[in-house]
Amino acid sequence: MKENYYHVGLNDEQVRQSRAEHGDNLLTPPKRPSMWKLYLEKFQDPVIRILLVAAVFSLIISITKNEYAETIGIFFAIFLATGIGFYFEYDANKKFDLLNQVGEETPVTVIRNGKVHEIPRKDIVVGDIVILNTGEEVPADGQLIEAVSLQVNESSLTGELMVNKTTNEADFDEEATYPSNSVMRGTTITDGHGTMVVERVGDATEIGKVARQATEQSQEQTPLNIQLTKLANLIGKAGFTIAALTFIIFTSKDLYAYLQANQVTDWHQWLDIADIVLKYFMMAVTLIVVAVPEGLPMSVTLSLALNMRRMLKTNNLVRKMHACETMGAITVICTDKTGTLTQNLMQVYDAQLDESQPDLIAEGIAANSTAFLEEKGAGEKPAGVGNPTEIALLLWLNQRGQDYMKLRDAAKVVNQLTFSTERKYMATLVDSPLQQQRILYVKGAPEIVMGRCNLAPEAIARYNEQLLAYQNKAMRTLGLAYKVIDKDASTDCAELVAEGGLTFLGIFAISDPIRPDVPDAVKKCQSAGISVKIVTGDTPGTATEIARQIGLWQPGDTERNRITGTEFAALSDEEALDRVMDLKVMSRARPMDKQRLVQLLQQKGAVVAVTGDGTNDAP
Numbered sequence: 001m002k003e004n005y006y007h008v009g010l011n012d013e014q015v016r017q018s019r020a021e022h023g024d025n026l027l028t029p030p031k032r033p034s035m036w037k038l039y040l041e042k043f044q045d046p047v048i049r050i051l052l053v054a055a056v057f058s059l060i061i062s063i064t065k066n067e068y069a070e071t072i073g074i075f076f077a078i079f080l081a082t083g084i085g086f087y088f089e090y091d092a093n094k095k096f097d098l099l100n101q102v103g104e105e106t107p108v109t110v111i112r113n114g115k116v117h118e119i120p121r122k123d124i125v126v127g128d129i130v131i132l133n134t135g136e137e138v139p140a141d142g143q144l145i146e147a148v149s150l151q152v153n154e155s156s157l158t159g160e161l162m163v164n165k166t167t168n169e170a171d172f173d174e175e176a177t178y179p180s181n182s183v184m185r186g187t188t189i190t191d192g193h194g195t196m197v198v199e200r201v202g203d204a205t206e207i208g209k210v211a212r213q214a215t216e217q218s219q220e221q222t223p224l225n226i227q228l229t230k231l232a233n234l235i236g237k238a239g240f241t242i243a244a245l246t247f248i249i250f251t252s253k254d255l256y257a258y259l260q261a262n263q264v265t266d267w268h269q270w271l272d273i274a275d276i277v278l279k280y281f282m283m284a285v286t287l288i289v290v291a292v293p294e295g296l297p298m299s300v301t302l303s304l305a306l307n308m309r310r311m312l313k314t315n316n317l318v319r320k321m322h323a324c325e326t327m328g329a330i331t332v333i334c335t336d337k338t339g340t341l342t343q344n345l346m347q348v349y350d351a352q353l354d355e356s357q358p359d360l361i362a363e364g365i366a367a368n369s370t371a372f373l374e375e376k377g378a379g380e381k382p383a384g385v386g387n388p389t390e391i392a393l394l395l396w397l398n399q400r401g402q403d404y405m406k407l408r409d410a411a412k413v414v415n416q417l418t419f420s421t422e423r424k425y426m427a428t429l430v431d432s433p434l435q436q437q438r439i440l441y442v443k444g445a446p447e448i449v450m451g452r453c454n455l456a457p458e459a460i461a462r463y464n465e466q467l468l469a470y471q472n473k474a475m476r477t478l479g480l481a482y483k484v485i486d487k488d489a490s491t492d493c494a495e496l497v498a499e500g501g502l503t504f505l506g507i508f509a510i511s512d513p514i515r516p517d518v519p520d521a522v523k524k525c526q527s528a529g530i531s532v533k534i535v536t537g538d539t540p541g542t543a544t545e546i547a548r549q550i551g552l553w554q555p556g557d558t559e560r561n562r563i564t565g566t567e568f569a570a571l572s573d574e575e576a577l578d579r580v581m582d583l584k585v586m587s588r589a590r591p592m593d594k595q596r597l598v599q600l601l602q603q604k605g606a607v608v609a610v611t612g613d614g615t616n617d618a619p
Helices: 002-008 012-022 035-044 046-065 069-099 206-215 223-261 267-291 295-313 323-329 358-367 388-399 404-410 446-450 457-472 493-499 518-527 540-549 565-570 573-579 591-603
Strands: 107-112 115-120 129-132 141-154 160-164 188-200 332-335 347-353 412-417 425-432 437-444 476-485 503-511 531-535 562-564 585-587 608-611
Touching: 035 046, 035 069, 046 069, 129 141, 160 388, 206 591, 223 267, 332 591, 347 388, 347 457, 358 388, 358 404, 358 425, 358 437, 358 476, 358 503, 388 404, 388 476, 388 503, 412 493, 425 493, 437 446, 437 493, 446 457, 446 476, 446 503, 457 476, 457 503, 518 531, 531 540, 531 591, 540 562, 540 585, 562 565, 565 585, 565 591, 573 591, 585 591, 591 608
Parallel strands: 332 531, 332 608, 531 585, 562 585
Antiparallel strands: 107 115, 107 129, 129 188, 141 160, 141 188, 347 503, 412 425, 425 437, 437 476, 476 503
16 A cells, blocks of 8 residues: 555645645745834944933933034934944845745656656645655655665755665664655755655754744843943943932032022022022033943944945855854854865875776776766866765866766766665776777775775785775775676676676775865964864764864863764753863764754853854754
């Protein structure tokens, strides 16, 4: 029955019922305050509030003296400071709205009523059978029912570039951030294809939960606001104290002199006394008005607004103006790994190759691959389409002046066996123009490839030693081999590989290298007393190795200085509070783990900055 459902999918009535029960596949946009509310928020500034009180007193004085210049000046300073702050934040919000527009009309391939259809992403419902192909974005959260050589880029959620997905429980990764048979909305298929059953749509998806957390407004006061509140309280207390003392001293002095010279016998004398009291009351109010620095909010607002503009010129869009000054007071930075500390581009770190066969190595890399490089202008970051590991090999080939497309086009493919997590290798049978022979090229896990090669025990030992060194640095390794095939032999790649007798060409070590300026930046942060913590969805080994490369992880560090997201979630708040300041690396972290870490650090009194390029960094 279930097999039949997987081939037929939902019918129209089931789609309607599912939509009524679970809703549309739309993320609720963040609630924006109205223009008036956004403007009135500017009056929450403590110094602005003092200015408003001063303006009221000034207005009273102005009415009695018929001189309005001071009052107009104070009101002008108030409206100018609040107006500039409102304009810059409103303008930034409009820019963010443009950036956050999502193409909900993106077509998605589904099976409904026993037929394959293309429907907009927003029309996906729970229970839909979705067909996933290389290059496509997963439209909703779901469970795989079929996965063929399926690899997913989860960097938007976990920071991991390449995650193997499978329906075979024996191949499940126990340390994976999300189950090996689950795919999440917003992630991208980088290799292979599969079919999924939709389990969650819209706000119920993992990315929907992240979006909801990201839109919840924090009530935390910024460091500058805290200082301005203290200043406002000091000005208020000092101003009122001095004004009260002045009023009491001068009023007492004049009243004493008046009463010594005059006796209060009728209402005329009481009018004189009232005039003395009113005169010194107005003096006290004037002192309060003069004590308030009406230029302070204006200077703070202009300074922050100019910083917003400067940052915009360097492609940094600031939504909240006070974020500019908060950045100057941070004590802890929680940073993502992929794309922030690293270049988010897999590259060949090192290679141990058979130097006598450069042509075979080049042809093997070009032909035994399904990836492509994108055309980029001078100075642009190189990029490709397909499996990140294959892209790394093509880039390595490109850097050596080899045109992979010419090599690929020249080598006619007879048969190809794509990579799978079960086989752990890929094989392509080609008619090689270089050798004028039919050649089988194989690449995959070094231990699998070497097991099919004619290698001496000492050579295997040497390669294994090198592989261990690479793996200790959390690098991916790949082995290459080839075999000359007779024209009349079988063209079944799996059968040819199983026969063995391959010639080993060497191994590649592939990594996502750190950005060149990161170690120096981390050192400067530490010198300034700022603690840096890596929070990533990647494996513990990879995260720790990156921490070591950037100078964060020291030889004396222990398990107390690192933790996985699962272990962190299992800690009580008291236990977690005891460890948060010591943590340097959190691996296999989910978005909510990051948010909890930040909240606990704030409870410890830290001013925390979170930096990253993925949805998982938003909360």
